[in-house]
Amino acid sequence: MSSLSSRLRIEASDRPRSAARVAYFAALLILALGLWQVWRGREAALVDVRGEVRSLASSLAQHVARTVESVDLTLSGVVDRLENGMPVDAAFKRFLERGVMHIAQVRHLAVIDAQGDRIGDAVRAPPAPVDSRDPASVAWHRDHPDRTLHLGEPIVDQVTGTVSIPLSRRWNKPDGSFGGVVAAALAPEFLQAFYAKLAVGERGSIALISTPGRVLVRHPFRPGAVGRDVSGEPLLRDLLPRSPTGISIQASPIDGEPRIAAYEVVTPYPLVAFVAHSIPESLVAWRSRAIADGLVCGLAVLTLVALGLRLSRHERLTVEAERAVRENEARYRLLAETTSDVITRLDLEFSRDYVSPSCRTLFGYEPEVLLGRRPSADMHPADAPAVREQARRLAAGEVAGDRITAVYRTRHKRGHWIWIEAGMSLARREDGAPAAIVCSLRDVTARQEAEEALAESEARYRLLADHASDLIVLGHADGRRSYISPAVTRLLGYTVEEAHRLTMREWLHPDDRAQVFATTAGLSPDRPLASVVYRLRHRAGHYIWAEAAFQRVEDGADIRIITAIRDVTERQRQAARLERAKAEAEAGARIKAEFLANMSHELRTPLTGMLGVHDLLQSDPTLGAAQRRYVRLAQEAGRSLLTIVNDILDLSKIEAGEMAIEHVPFVLRDLLENCRQIAAEAAPAGVTLALQTDEDVPHAVHGDPTRVRQVLLNLVTNAVKFTPQGRVTVQVSWPAQNLRVAVTDTGIGIAPEEITMLRAAARRAITAAAASHFAKAA
Secondary structure (H helix, E strand, O other), X not given: OHHHHHHHOOOHHHOOOHHHHHHHHHHHHHHHHHHHHXXXXXHHHHHHHHHHHHHHHHHHHHHHHHHHHHHHHHXXXXXXXXXXXXXXXHHHHHHHHHHHHHOOOEEEEEEEEOOOOEEXXXXXXXXXXXXXXXXXXXXXXXXXXXOOOEEOOOEEOOOOOOEEEXXXXXXXXXXXXXXXXXXXXXXXXXHHHHHHOOOOOOOOEEEEEEOOOEEEEEEOOOOOOOOOEOOOOHHHHHHOOOOOEEEEEEEOOOOOOEEEXXXXXXXXXOEXXXXXXXXXXXXXXXXXXXXXXXXXXXXXXXXXXXXXXXXXXXXXXXXXXXXXHHHHHHHHHHHHHHOOOEEEEEOOOOOEEEEOOXXXXXXXXXXXXXXOOOHHHOEOOOOXXXXXXXXXXXXXXXXXXXXXXXXXXXXXXXXXXXXXXXXXXXXXOOOOXXXXXXXXXXXXXXXXXXXXXXXXXXXXXXXXXXXXXXXXXXXXXXXXXXXXXXXXXXXXXXXXHHHHHOOHHHHEOHHHHHHHHHHHHOOXXXXXXXXXXXXEEXXXXXXXXXXXXXXXXXXXXXXXXXXXXXXXXXXXXXXXXXXXXXXXXXXXXXXXXXXXXXXXXXXXXXXXXXXXXXXXHHOOOXXXXXXXXXXXXXXXXXXXXXXXXXXXXXXXXXXXXXXXXXXXXXXXXXXXXXXXHHHHHHOXXXXXXXXXXXXXXXXXXXXXXXXXXXHHHHHHHHHHHOOOOEEEEEEEEOHHHOOEEEEEEOOOOOOHHHHHHHHOOOOOOOOHHHHHHHHHXX
16 A cells, blocks of 8 residues: 555645746735725615615605694694684685695595594595595594594595595594594695605605504505505514614515615604615616626736646646656556456567466466467467457457457366456557557356356257247237247247237237236236137138236346247137037926926816815715725825925926025924924824924024925925834924924835935835835725
């Protein structure tokens, strides 16, 4: 580090000479004097403006005092006549009219009684802008027994828009009580016309403000300014309570213009005269002088600076050139000796005249061994000719930008080959002639091996994709397709080049586009796989059915979609045939169900009649025992046949999808007892039928009582039928709030090999024992 510091140090002799510093100091001194002179001129201009606005504010205060005083004298004269008993008649009205006509600043003069009613007035130019009742003035004088002049709030006429300033005095009755007020309407335009004659500039302003802070008159006139409350402004809030006159610099609360403002209280009235000059407008003359002085000062400063630059330029250039040479040499040598890349310099004969120490790591040689040696001596024979040609073209100036990159193999000291990436740059002399070639060498063996492995892997997988029976397509999120396998020719008849020119919209059947696009758009990191069956247009013009499997693969910022497409046209045809066969089978089943339903209805009518006749015969007292036995057998056979017909009707309803299951409340225990009684009537003499119901079985439930009765009777009557002697038990329980009915009997039972037939439709496991049972019963 000490060596590097010494190389980069700037010597003391590099500093500019003293003559240049003197010139720079003189320039700074002239610049400072010029700025000071400009600042003094500005302050002098502002002092003049302050004196002008102070004098003008005093003059305005005197003018306003005289104006208001003349009106006050008129009001005092009217009050004296009223209090001396002068009646308010025609003579009094003429007196008021003379008062109005002799005072130009008064627009209206009125006499108002204690109730606020006008009892006499005189108007200069109707309509009168003052309210004839004037309740504000009447209320104020009623509450203030003193006889001073009262200044009211400005009044704006709602019809003409004119503004008036009300002035009033109190008058008393002979007994000293409040008699009313005498009011005058002061015309602001009188003062406005006077203010317009005064020289305050285009952006200056004059205003008459009441001590409570209301704007009464303003020049120039602005709509909305008259009557505005400015009591919160610093001039009225801070300065006025301390002094009856004063000056401040502030921005106008009305138009925002920065001004120097002077004020003076109008003694003895509650008024303040206000005069303000615009600061930017007041400094116009000063600004012109400042610009002229600044130009002269700037010219002098520039002259001195140019002189100083000229004095030091030659010495500085010499010192900087020497320093740059030393610094560049130290910097580049430092970089070459510390970088991991090997830096070499070749002469125009392509021999090394400099090699950085990093060659020990890269080549295994010391720098001295490689000096004077050509790089091509250690290059791989297959790479050396191309690299020599590149170096020749670079040295001859045939390479644009004087820079070229070469990748080649060179032999390590240990004997193995390493891959080198060489960045070669042509160094030129000042006259542009080639001087040397500077090379930056980097070991890229690992990168080359990785690239070769990647190329081998890509070749292997491309071989698989090219010979796969399915069509493989590699697409990207922006719609590009970077790979289409040759299977596209077998599948769709297109060559690979033709397929690349087609868009997905041209391939797809119009009815399938939305489905395919929605499937690909729905791929995400959480759902990277999807498949869809759609139609693709063959080159011959017809469409084939294809099944596509999509997989979303993310490679950094690049999102790829791998699609495997398989021809499923034959599978789709088989599926269509199966669908048609299914529809035909369902139609046949519906026809069969309708036939069975019709036959069942046709059979129930004569069976019902037969059962009715049997019931009548059974009740005939003339029948003998043998006859009754025959009638009972006929009844049992008829009822069995009716049950079979009802079951066939239910089966036809189930197959037709018309079997309705009800969900209604019913009494479960009554239904169970009813079924037991019906089964008991059909039971032989030697069979006992028992009903066992658990205590937790509810009394009433919701369900389909008809189907419950049908199932229970089928089970119980079947048990009774195949039990010639013994016991049939019906066990009813309620596990997990579900109805469970178990029917057990001591009858003939079912052979183990025939139990599997219980679930077959319309099958009965009629054993030889059952046939024997029926023979005995007959």
